Amino acid sequence: MSHIGLIEHFYKAFSQKDAHAMKECYHPDLRFEDPVFGVLNYQEACAMWEMLIKAGSDLEIFFDNVIAEGEHGSVDWGANYSFSKTGRKVSNKIHASFVFKDGLIVAHTDRFDLYRWARMAFGSLGYTVGWTPFFQNKLRATARKNLDTFMRKEKA
Template identity: 50%
Template structure:
């Protein structure tokens, strides 16, 4: 049986692959939360702004592939790959992500993306990221910069 939650996941990733942040945000519940290794914990307003910011900064240079969408009435999961050039270094990143979802009222109430921040830092930052990306210091610095850029974007 295909739940309406499956259609929400399809809409979310289809919109993402079309770089349509507005349609992505329609998939989130008003009380939604998001977390990932780079941005940490975000509320609905922050996560919607994060997708919009990342799409805008990619300047159309972002491709999204998604697979293994699975969902029930209350939960779901997906695999997706983001391929882009990191804006600060112009280095190519191919980030493989596992997503988990919780649903409420047919919308995403909790979205958790997981990926290797060390692997990401090696691609995005080069040798320095590869050598230091596993350290708590470097990972905290990456989180700090991601959150800082989001806060500046929200302040605009």
């Protein structure tokens, strides 16, 4: 599969809520990073996608501008969903960059405006304090705790 095909397969699987197919796109040496979960390894990133899919009953995924040249690629993608903690609608726009190895994704970095996301997810609270390091660090700690809990439950 071409690198463009691999990226498209990953996001089509995500839009179909197929965490297993997403996992197959990742190299075992994966390094994932985003503004909420920080740096994750292969097992953590696969569990994160599965957790987000299971939590997102109204999750809609869209993507375009898929580019791949040599061992690097990128895509613009987004997610529309109701944030489970507040029930507020979120429409997050993300730019992802990739590095490929052995025909799989070995590095995946998602970038998005965390303050914009916080305003949508938390409303006035997000608008007021969503930009602060305290709020963003608390958000990251909560996300990590949720992921760790999810991973423990999945192993049991």
